[in-house]
Amino acid sequence: MPNSKVLPLVESEASEGVAPCCPPLTERPFTAQEAETAARMFKALGDPVRLRLFSAVASHEGGEACVCDISDVGVSQPTVSHHLKKLKDAGLLTSERRGTWVYYRVESSVLAAMGRLLALTPVKAA
Amino acid sequence: MPNSKVLPLVESEASEGVAPCCPPLTERPFTAQEAETAARMFKALGDPVRLRLFSAVASHEGGEACVCDISDVGVSQPTVSHHLKKLKDAGLLTSERRGTWVYYRVESSVLAAMGRLLALTPVKAA
Numbered sequence: 001m002p003n004s005k006v007l008p009l010v011e012s013e014a015s016e017g018v019a020p021c022c023p024p025l026t027e028r029p030f031t032a033q034e035a036e037t038a039a040r041m042f043k044a045l046g047d048p049v050r051l052r053l054f055s056a057v058a059s060h061e062g063g064e065a066c067v068c069d070i071s072d073v074g075v076s077q078p079t080v081s082h083h084l085k086k087l088k089d090a091g092l093l094t095s096e097r098r099g100t101w102v103y104y105r106v107e108s109s110v111l112a113a114m115g116r117l118l119a120l121t122p123v124k125a126a
Numbered sequence: 127m128p129n130s131k132v133l134p135l136v137e138s139e140a141s142e143g144v145a146p147c148c149p150p151l152t153e154r155p156f157t158a159q160e161a162e163t164a165a166r167m168f169k170a171l172g173d174p175v176r177l178r179l180f181s182a183v184a185s186h187e188g189g190e191a192c193v194c195d196i197s198d199v200g201v202s203q204p205t206v207s208h209h210l211k212k213l214k215d216a217g218l219l220t221s222e223r224r225g226t227w228v229y230y231r232v233e234s235s236v237l238a239a240m241g242r243l244l245a246l247t248p249v250k251a252a
Contacts, residue, residue: 026189026237029182032200035174043172048161051168056155063152074158111152115244118237 024119041114044090049073050083057093057104064105150245167240170216175199176209183219183230190231 022034030038045051056070057063071080084104087093092111093104148160156164171177182196183189197206210230213219218237219230 025177025181026184026232028185029196030178032174032178035177035181039172039174039177042168042177046165046169046172048158048165051151051161051165052156052158055151055161058152059154070155106152111244115241118241118244 021113022117025117026119038114038117040090041092041110044087044092047083047086049075049079050087053080053083054087054092054106058106058111063108064103066101066103068101070104147239148243151243152245164240164243166216167218167236170213170218173209173212175201175205176213179206179209180213180218180232184232184237189234190229192227192229194227196230 021037022030045054052073053070056073057065060069067077067080067084071077073080075083084093084095087104088095092107094107095102095104097103147163148156171180178199179196182199183191186195193203193206193210197203199206201209210219210221213230214221218233220233221228221230223229
């Protein structure tokens, strides 16, 4: 998957005219396309090391972190880089080089969209 | 993984005295144990067919559904059963046999705990 591939979790698909993905999971059954989009995001967070790196960036001062700030997760530097790339490919992080270091930032709009997926809607009466 | 294995996402681990897993991802870096627990849940939702089945159950009347209600996801019945078992193993669904059919129910407390993971906390000043 190329680095520039970002999921349309918070953008409408102009070519298809659909609303931004996705409704709360409890609202109605997901369509195949909604499920493809949302599953990719969940899958990216479905690894303990990636989840630790993601929470390290998300909770860091200013909502961004240098690799030098977040590498203390018990795996090698190449493995850290591999997982950060996966988080970027899934559209959960963006990165920017400043001098020697690459800084990672959480896409808060994506986090909000994922939170919306898991929002509880009233259970329909049986 | 045995059927009875349910993740401690919403229960405290009595043996270790820790609080229920897990804080919002933006609050502080996850510990290894928190990441293990939460990643298993995200991984279970990281498949499009499982996500469609999960949303079909979650959005069904009364918050539960019979297999007969939710099998319209374009895969074979054995594949549906396989994915429903994975969702059960991850603690996201419970099931109960009533007469001919097995009914699946979403663990709303687990859904709430996952929503909390993705809750936005204020970004710390840099």
